[in-house]
Amino acid sequence: MAKQNDFFDSVYQVVRLIPEGRVTSYGAIANYLGAARSSRMVGYAMNASFNEMPPVPAHRVVNRNGQLSGRKHFEHPFKMQELLEAEGIQVEDDAVVGFQELFWDPFSLEG
DNA sequence: AAGGTGACAGTTT
DNA sequence: TAAACTGCCACCT
Numbered sequence: 321m322a323k324q325n326d327f328f329d330s331v332y333q334v335v336r337l338i339p340e341g342r343v344t345s346y347g348a349i350a351n352y353l354g355a356a357r358s359s360r361m362v363g364y365a366m367n368a369s370f371n372e373m374p375p376v377p378a379h380r381v382v383n384r385n386g387q388l389s390g391r392k393h394f395e396h397p398f399k400m401q402e403l404l405e406a407e408g409i410q411v412e413d414d415a416v417v418g419f420q421e422l423f424w425d426p427f428s429l430e431g
Numbered sequence: 432a433a434g435g436t437g438a439c440a441g442t443t444t
Numbered sequence: 445t446a447a448a449c450t451g452c453c454a455c456c457t
Contacts, residue, residue, distance in 0.1 A: 364455065
């Protein structure tokens with residue numbers, strides 16, 4: 321049994337479940353993992369997500385305000401916005417337009 | 432081994 | 445109202 325105890329790996333699995341054209345927040349992922357207090361770790365995990373396989377759609381993860389807080393950690397500061405726009409998500413002032421509407425909750429999978 | 436870091440979030444001033 | 449502070453905890457050096 322592979323030890324999937326790693327918090328990061330758990331985060332990656334959830335992030336990969338984010339549908340295209342949708343976004344979620346770090347806190348939502350942490351909450352889904354039962355670690356609502358570890359929301360910072362979620363973002364921290366994304367920093368290492370670039371080395372993960374398959375690649376994790378980190379661009380679909382924003383903070384609770386819908387701001388692209390982690391855009392500076394991408395290849396280019398604007399890469400995150402481009403990826404979002406490529407999926408039909410409008411980004412304005414480094415924030416997702418209609419974030420609340422595009423927000424995707426991991427719990428929506430269960431029902 | 433111990434301390435510092437940080438792509439957040441909630442609370443307080 | 446907005447801005448600033450603290451808590452938080454798994455990973456990294």
